[in-house]
Amino acid sequence: MDWLLHADTTGEKLVLMVVAVLMFVAVMGLILFATDRIRSLPPWVVGVIFVTPVVLALGFGLVYPAIETIKESFYDRSGAFVGLDNYVAAFTRDEFQVVLRNTAVWVVVVPLASTAIGLLYAVLVDRARFEKFAKTLIFLPMAISLVGASIIWKFVYAYRPVLEGVPAENQPNQIGLLNQMLVWFGLEPQQWLINSPANTYFLIVVMVWIQAGFAMTILAAAIRAIPTDIVEAARLDGLGGTRMFRYITVPSIRPALVVVITTIAMATLKVFDIVRTMTGGNFNTSVVSYEFYRQSFVQRNTGLGAALAVILFVLVIPIVVYNVRQMRRAEEIR
Amino acid sequence: MSAVSSELTIDDGTPKGSAIDRLDARAAKARRGLGSVGASSIAIVLAILWTIPTFGLLITSIRPQADIQTSGWWTWFSSPSFTSENYHEVLTGSTTNFSTFFVNSFVITIPSVLIPITLALLAAYAFAWIPFKGxxxxxxxxxxxxxxxxxxxxxxxxxxxxxxxxNGTFWTVWLSHTIFALPLAIFLLHNFMKDVPRSLVEAARVDGAGHVRIFFTVMLPLLVPAIASFAIFQFLWVWNDLLVALTFAGGSKNVAPLTVRLAELAGTRDDQWHLLSAGAFVAMVVPVIVFLALQRYFVRGLLAGSVKG
Structure with missing residues (x-):
């Protein structure tokens, strides 16, 4: 039965997958069958049976680990209690100053840029010919993994070293599109991912590239939902074009805008794949979520890693509270 | 997380009768006002900007290695050259071996989608329809x-x-993905489930059906679109995930998914573009197909408030 734990061949893996699914189906089937058979069960017992697996899973997999991590953040790597030292380190050590600054830049720039582009695009292609196709193009990056997206953009930024004292026509060809464009304009190729602090913005481009599609989808739906009579009335008052956008469209979809911005902000806080794939956190590009990964799994500095995870958690909370409030308000309006 | 609304009537723009026609006329007028040419050209520029990076890598993946290293992909149009060698090497080469990781991704993803949906459906049903203390x-x-x-x-x-x-088995990866998916899955499915008309459930009750039977005969058929929405969400999330896979399967070649292998390749051979480009597309092809085929459901899920964070 070794394949149950160590499936090595494709066949074994597929069998293991089928066995696992069948086991799950069998267990659930048995529970449900029994629940249905025993007629005398009061409804609340059925309810408890239905939610028990979920409560156990969440307790084991989220609540308990979260508490452990919070506890862990007060200890150093040798297991000695250090109070708030890990948090102090995370906020004061020089190397982390850059990390915090970068995280702030990410959380501000990504949501605003994605939403602005998404909104612009949604307005432009709304009811245009090929609308569906046009939307799919912007939307497609959402289907790709962040690792894949990072590789796509790393290739755009690819850099071939410029040889000193060699005339321009004998320089090695640039293979990255961005540098080639500089060459076409007669400029010097750049190491986009190495020159700090601009490199952080070139990483941010990847996240904006992915999130703009999300913003566009939600905002396009919100624009559709603006009541016709409002638009009609505004038009009779002589509003059109940009003024219509400014005075009717944007105020009408304000709740959706807020939700989009806060949702992207939360996603951005937690993202570490882009930094890891593109620069490995080097050249002053690290962010809190990547630093968590590095401290926990590379440096084996679990206490500090735990503190960073807790900081991440705390940073998310105000955004969530604001988001939920806005959602409530939006629903009241409806 | 978060929701815009559970407004499910918003669809993806299939015209319905005269109201939409009127809207179209209105929109046409609006566009004329805005300057149709200017608006379209901005839209086209954006669309091109969004597409070119992927397109460039796609071209690169079918060019011979020597060409990739010495000239940009845009020169391919003036001197085209094809090879499938990159894909061949990335899939079966002993150092890359993406085919193994492809199987791993598949084996990880299927149960990680099925199991949380089932558990979340039951819990969401209880939260919506069975009164119990707490x-x-x-x-x-x-x-x-x-x-x-x-x-x-x-x-x-x-x-x-x-x-x-x-540690380092499929079991832990399945379990972890299941746990992490549950809160969102329950929230989303609950949103759909509480909108089922009370009369349907009551009628079934009068016929003497218990909750288990109502769940299977009344709820499930109505919830197929909602389940599809979440399933495609979870599918994309698990297939594209890096963090969970790195933590629980990263060290094991027999469990690690494509994303882990691809990230590793990007870290250790960051100038081997013939492998990276083909590898990226091997990792991308399944989610992109799923996404394009089920886009409607994906959009519906987004609008119903399912954005995993």
Whole structure:
């Protein structure tokens, strides 16, 4: 039965997958069958049976680990209690100053840029010919993994070293599109991912590239939902074009805008794949979520890693509270 | 997490009768006002900007290695050259071996989609339709758990798995993905489920059906679109995930998914563009197909408030 734990061949893996699914189906089937058979069960017992697996899973997999991590953040790597030292380190050590600054830049720039582009695009292609196709193009990056997206953009930024004292026509060809464009304009190729602090913005481009599609989808739906009579009335008052956008469209979809911005902000806080794939956190590009990964799994500095995870958690909370409030308000309006 | 609304009537723009026609006329007028040419050209520029990076890598993946190293992909149009060697090497080459990882991704993803959906459906049904003590508090607690970043749970969970001797197996990856998916799945499916008309459930009750039977005969058929929405969501999330896979399967070649292998390749051979480009597309092809085929459901899920964070 070794394949149950160590499936090595494709066949074994597929069998293991089928066995696992069948086991799950069998267990659930048995529970449900029994629940249905025993007629005398009061409804609340059925309810408890239905939610028990979920409560156990969440307790084991989220609540308990979260508490452990919070506890862990007060200890150093040798297991000695250090109070708030890990948090102090995370906020004061020089190397982390850059990390915090970068995280702030990410959380501000990504949501605003994605939403602005998404909104612009949604307005432009709304009811245009090929609308569906046009939307799919912007939307497609959402289907790709962040690792894949990072590789796509790393290739755009690819850099071939410029040889000193060699005339321009004998320089090695640039293979990255961005540098080639500089060459076409007669400029010097750049190491986009190495020159700090601009490199952080070139990483941010990847996240904006992915999130703009999300913003566009939600905002396009919100624009559709603006009541016709409002638009009609505004038009009779002589509003059109940009003024219509400014005075009717944007105020009408304000709740959706807020939700989009806060949702992207939360996603951005937690993202570490882009930094890891593109620069490995080097050249002053690290962010809190990547630093968590590095401290926990590379440096084996679990206490500090735990503190960073807790900081991440705390940073998310105000955004969530604001988001939920806005959602409530939006629903009241409806 | 978060929701815009559970407004499911918003669809993806299929015209319906004269109201839409009128809207179209109105929109046409609006566009004329805005300057149709200017608007379209901005839209086209954006669309091209968004597409070119992927397109460039796609071209690169079918060019011979020597060409990739010495000239840009845009020169391919003036001197085209094809090869399938990159894909061949990335899939079967002994150092890359993406075919193994492709199987791993597949084996990881299927149960990680099926299991949380099943559990979440049951729980969502109970939260929506079976009154029991503490139900409200429990539901709010589950809702709130959407906020917890995965990062905070990883290390203690890993410690448990190691203690059980299960670390680096498919089991821990399935279990972890299941757990992390539950809060969002329950929230989303609950949103759909509470909109089912009470009369349908009552009618079934009068006929003497218990909750299990109502769940299967009344709820499930109505919830197929909602299930599809979440399934495609979870599918994309698991297939594209890096963090969970790195933590629980990263060290094991027999479990690690494509994303882990691809990230590794990007880290160790960052100038081997013939492998990176082909590898990226091998990892991308399945989610992109699923996404294009089921886009409607994906959009519907987004609008119903399912954005995993």
């Amino acid at each position: 139900r409200e508090i429990l539901f709010v607690a589950v809702f709130a758990l959407q906020v917890v970043p995965l990062q905070i749970a990883l290390i203690p969970l890993l410690t448990q798995y190691v203690r059980w001797g299960l």
